[in-house]
Amino acid sequence: MDPHLLRTYVTVARLASFSEAARELGYTQSAVSQHIAALEQDLGAPLLTRRPVAPTAAGERLLEHAGPLLLRLDAARADVARMAAAPQQGLTLAAAPTALAPGVLAALPPAGTTLRVLARDEIPAAVATGAVELGLVDGLAAPSDPLRLPDVAPLTTRGVTEEPVSVLLPAGHPLARRPALRLGDLADARWLDAPGAGLPLAQLRATDGGRGFRPSLRYDGTDLRTLTALAAAGHGLALLPASAAAGVPGAVAVPVTEPRVVHRVELVYASVPRGAAAALADTLTGAS
Amino acid sequence: MDPHLLRTYVTVARLASFSEAARELGYTQSAVSQHIAALEQDLGAPLLTRRPVAPTAAGERLLEHAGPLLLRLDAARADVARMAAAPQQGLTLAAAPTALAPGVLAALPPAGTTLRVLARDEIPAAVATGAVELGLVDGLAAPSDPLRLPDVAPLTTRGVTEEPVSVLLPAGHPLARRPALRLGDLADARWLDAPGAGLPLAQLRATDGGRGFRPSLRYDGTDLRTLTALAAAGHGLALLPASAAAGVPGAVAVPVTEPRVVHRVELVYASVPRGAAAALADTLTGAS
DNA sequence: CACCCCGTATAAGGAACGCTGATCGACCGT
DNA sequence: ACGGTCGATCAGCGTTCCTTATACGGGGTG
Structure with missing residues (x-):
């Protein structure tokens, strides 16, 4: 072979x-x-x-x-x-769209950085093959639980942020006026299937164990704005980190209370970062 | 390469x-x-x-x-x-020692079966390489959560059993008379390190997030009886499924209430089982 | 229906690879 | 000092692997 x-x-x-x-x-x-x-x-x-x-x-x-x-x-x-090889110049970072919380964007060094937005499942591969130095992956997890990464290679992860998740509903949706929602109540709704931009439905089902969360329209891009617009237009619900779901015109973000899951972002790298990569890593993870 | x-x-x-x-x-x-x-x-x-x-x-x-x-x-x-290849005769099953709950043993077909006890982390490999047809892996998990397997290959898993976990303490231990225990109370105790026979300490730490659970004596075998005897002799604590921890002479099994983890056993296979393997798989997982 | 075009399989030749056996050089213990 | 062991290197040879050339088969076209 x-x-x-x-x-x-x-x-x-x-x-x-x-x-x-x-x-x-x-x-x-x-x-x-x-x-x-x-x-x-x-x-x-x-x-x-x-x-x-x-x-x-x-x-x-x-x-x-x-x-x-x-x-x-x-x-x-x-x-x-x-x-x-010699430590490379510059700094390359790959991230899933939903991993780019405002705080993360603010921490990026102003010059010499290449940011590449990839689908969630391509990021470990990009880091492992050396296409980028650092990766930012995100997903749903129980609070302070690490994410489950496909182990393409021995990668190191460090937690970056955790924030609540919200369901993005069109403004006219019957449940849009609720102060909070349980995911189980929405298992039978139609969900946007956007593995590149949003959180994949498989992760939803995994947290709930259920078989619901039927897909509606599928969106293959990596643009969050398009995804939120689709949700606002009533093409289906979307589960997003609260910061990404807030302030979408024509849509309402309702916090999820049950199950107790958070949107977690982790920094992932293959070899101990040095130079600019180390500085960014420390900033993101709040290390000294 | x-x-x-x-x-x-x-x-x-x-x-x-x-x-x-x-x-x-x-x-x-x-x-x-x-x-x-x-x-x-x-x-x-x-x-x-x-x-x-x-x-x-x-x-x-x-x-x-x-x-x-x-x-x-x-x-x-x-x-x-x-x-x-033609479907093989007989049936080979690999299992971790703690995966062999009494109910599992009772379900084995009487003849023509080869049972191989391996360390927990060798089982996915044995199944993937075709050394055995079926594997039984176990570990700690939140109730109804699937186990985290190393993905050496695309394997299919089916839940078999879930049961509470107990801490095995020597009869004279100060905490032995408690009706129940929280794992956090025992993070500073000395634990038997028996990756082959018991549950690995890494899994303990993962459920708790803590850095405790210091190892005491290390046991490299796969024999449960030896492990329970070591615990009874005061060499360290051991976390075991309740059925395995019960009835050990000189030791007391105390149920764990916090965090809410269960001992979960899963059946794992590479290709859809046929013949004797299919029958056993259905019996174990309670399928029709 | 004959013909042609496209795509895969097979045959033969030559270059490169990979293994063996032999030899060399370096280190260690006696 | 010297034999022994271990790894590196070299020459030689058999095999592998890729190319060129050609055969074979199916589908479309005149």
């Missing part, structure tokens, strides 16, 4: 074409064909149907492994390379 | 010897030397000091990645192979 073979396999599966994959990888079509044949022989099972090119059941299974595997491989390489 | 190179690297690091590693891997010493040299050149940093052979800082870092990486590789291979 050479990683090269794995890489060509995922490329072929993604493009659904041997020839396209060959072009993208800089191989000949013949080489790609041989790669796939070698993999199939090694694993003892066909991985792809040809014409049309699509993964078999076994191939689907392999795809689930291949992504994390290649990611970890990159992470390992980057991790070791970091130890040898 | 060929997996073969990685494998020789971890072997060399473990044995602290090129020649020994060569013998174990069936290579010549020359090949091993070239493997390490290739890895170091590829990553651009020395990984080992020679004479004595020991990992450098970068090498330590790589070691942290290499284990999970090779494990996932095995898991992927096993996962795909399972799809192609």
Whole structure:
């Protein structure tokens, strides 16, 4: 199971074409064909149907492994390379949209910083592979509980902020005038499904154990303003940190009291930050 | 970063010897030397000091990645192979000692079953690599919360049991006559450190957030009876599921009321169980 | 229906890789 | 001082792996 073979396999599966994959990888079509044949022989099972090119059941299974595997491989390489390389200039930070609370934005150094907004689940990968030095992830958690990160690599996390969560309702919604809400009351409502910008519905269900929280419109971008506008327009409810839910025109933010969950932001890094990264990390986490 | 190179690297690091590693891997010493040299050149940093052979800082870092990486590789291979291979005869089950509640033992089919007791953190790996079909993991969790498993591979879990936890105290202990205890009261006590048999102290600290729970004697075996005997002999406290803590001679089991944690057992498998495995899975999880 | 185009599989050749066996150099204990 | 052990290096050779060239099959078109 050479990683090269794995890489060509995922490329072929993604493009659904041997020839396209060959072009993208800089191989000949013949080489790609041989790669796939070698993999199939090694694993003892066909991985792809040809014409049309699509993964078999076994191939689907392999795809689930291949992504994390290649990611970890990159992470390992980057991790070791970091130890040898000189500390880099500037500072790169990746963050989920909802992790950028006002306090966080204020703490960013004025110059020489690159801020990249990514979907929540891409951030650990970006940090692990060295694409950015620091990451800010967020999510729902019980108070003072750490977040559950996918362990693509051994990453270190430090708590940054915790704040209450609110449900964003259109101004005319029957529940909009309540002073507070329980999530369980809203399990049967329609929720905006915005894994990139908002909090993923899976996290909602996990805190409640229920099977509700049916998705309405799905939004794939990473722009919070669009998400709040969608909620205001009545396309579905959205769960947001209180600071992000406040002050949306045409919508009302109602605090959630039950279950007792908070919106938690954590700083994540692979190797102990130095220079500008260290300063920012200390500022964010309130260290001396 | 060929997996073969990685494998020789971890072997060399473990044995602290090129020649020994060569013998174990069936290579010549020359090949091993070239493997390490290739890895170091590829990553651009020395990984080992020679004479004595020991990992450098970068090498330590790589070691942290290499284990999970090779494990996932095995898991992927096993996962795909399972799809192609015929459903196996018999049934193999791996379990942590504390996961084997009386009810679980009663549900095992009488014949044709292999039960293997492993340390808690080895079980996901054993399931993922196909060494066993089913695994039983356990740990502390908030009621109806799923356990946190290391994601070596995409595994499926199903809840089996939840039961209260008790602290096992020697009969003469000052707190032994209390009807119930809060964990916080015991943070400063000495605890048995038995990651194989009991619940690891790290899980204790995680539920409490505190920094206490100092370890006393460390026990590396997987035998529960030994662990309870150690606790009875006053070597340290032990946190156990109530059923395991009850009836230990010379010791008293006191229920834990705060924080509200339960001992949870989950069934874990890689591919949908069939045959005898499916029957056992359904029995354990109370499915139809 | 023949033909062509597109895409994958196969065959053959050459370059590069990877392993072995042999040798060298350094360190350690006797 | 010297033999022994351990790792590095070198030459040689078999294998692997990629390329070029060609065969095969399916779908669309005239």
